[in-house]
């Protein structure tokens with residue numbers, strides 16, 4: 097048997113349209129992989145010529161998931177251009193809006209988009225409910241808490257529902273899974289715990305979304321952030337609104353600590369063999385000239401991480417404050433050094449993307465967005481394949497100093513840890529000690545998923561401090577929420593950037609302003625960094641690198657590819673965001689469903 101080319105298109109349980117092509121060898125090991133966005137849409141171009149104060153409201157339409165993040169980054173780019181510092185209340189409220197988004201996003205991602213890559217729903221029908229309750233208690237105790245669902249009767253009720261679905265062949269939301277695949281590693285009891293928490297998380301996420309709307313005005317697409325501050329002064333003044341926020345946060349935090357974290361301990365332990373199989377070292381050493389020092393496992397990927405940093409903890413200034421998530425880069429698996437982020441070293445390349453480009457990677461201030469679709473190639477077998485030596489994605493290829501880097505919760509935890517951040521170190525060390533796992537497990541698919549959970553716990557705790565800080569500040573009589581500015585005076589020919597973190601990783605918005613209007617606008621978003629295609633010299637992207645080296649149990653059921661790609665929490669709407677100003681058709685892309693297999 098020779099090599100086999102497999103296509104997974106569309107990847108489901110993500111936002112947007114993503115295709116992965118992979119080549120597997122005779123041992124079912126993936127030896128090459130390509131990540132392609134098959135959708136084309138957009139925002140950046142319509143911002144040209146607009147009033148800079150309006151950018152945020154339009155920029156947040158880049159996505160329907162991390163809406164408030166684009167909104168805030170866009171407004172921060174304009175504030176950076178106008179040199180405006182926001183008041184303390186505005187800083188805390190923005191942190192609370194973003195924090196709510198992190199909690200909602202991470203919880204929905206783990207349970208509703210990713211968990212079924214680890215949890216075999218149908219196998220849960222074989223569980224013993226009594227033993228399930230014991231098992232739930234066991235993992236909760238590892239996390240130092242009591243289980244969220246503790247009674248055998250509750251598990252039995254949920255199991256009966258699944259048995260009924262399976263018997264009637266009506267799996268509904270659980271239909272079309274790769275149930276029974278040998279790379280599912282949980283016991284029937286553990287699978288039942290996963291399904292039970294999946295269902296409960298549907299209720300909890302609704303409450304977290306309400307929390308996002310308290311200071312944001314609505315969710316998704318909040319509307320209370322403006323250039324200079326926030327508008328929700330009535331909510332800040334009203335102790336009942338602050339109390340409601342705290343009540344919902346308490347409810348969400350309880351679920352994070354008593355269900356999400358225990359489930360991560362359980363999955364981390366059951367999949368620990370993959371997390372430590374040494375697969376990631378291969379990728380680090382495959383980087384041109386660099387020998388990786390971090391040893392990781394399947395899905396570890398390119399082992400270069402970046403965080404712009406985010407969540408200002410004081411009022412010193414936008415790029416000066418102490419940050420909850422520090423900024424920095426950890427490169428080529430060298431976990432002894434953190435490099436400072438220099439925004440001048442960020443660029444986007446289009447060698448392998450369906451855009452024209454100007455011949456060299458472009459800095460976002462001068463970035464262009466000119467589509468040039470060159471299509472797929474139909475081969476003798478009748479299927480259309482990506483032209484992987486040429487252009488093969490609607491996502492651009494972002495580079496830091498010419499290198500591909502991974503962004504996201506794992507990057508934030510690694511950068512913070514290596515930088516010696518006390519809070520991050522405490523949460524990461526606590527997790528590893530309780531799980532009795534080495535730090536190297538983090539450099540893997542399951543490690544990426546664990547890093548997101550660690551970050552969620554940290555966020556749920558720190559938000560309790562922030563909400564009290566806001567209440568105390570308001571009680572002291574400080575109700576200022578906006579810094580006044582004279583638009584005509586500040587809106588000279590200028591430029592600014594909003595570089596911070598979104599749930600999925602480093603997010604930057606760059607705006608150039610001329611004669612009081614937007615002259616150029618570019619956003620480089622987390623999923624662009626992670627899902628982007630190869631760089632100009634063949635440097636693999638984060639998804640691509642993470643998928644390479646993975647062994648699939650059954651090429652007809654590419655569970656492992658999906659699991660690894662899901663661990664990044666793809667959002668392809670965010671990653672591709674261009675549109676023609678007049679709504680004119682820029683390119684036609686026909687999806688041929690026969691190519692999907």
Ligand code: NFE
Pocket residue numbers: 111158159160161162165166598599600601603621622623624666667668669670671
């Ligand atoms: Ni569309 Fe997003 C996040 C941003 S993209 S979800 O988080 O920014 O990766």
Ligand code: MG
Pocket residue numbers: 140618619620621624671673
């Ligand atoms: Mg962009």
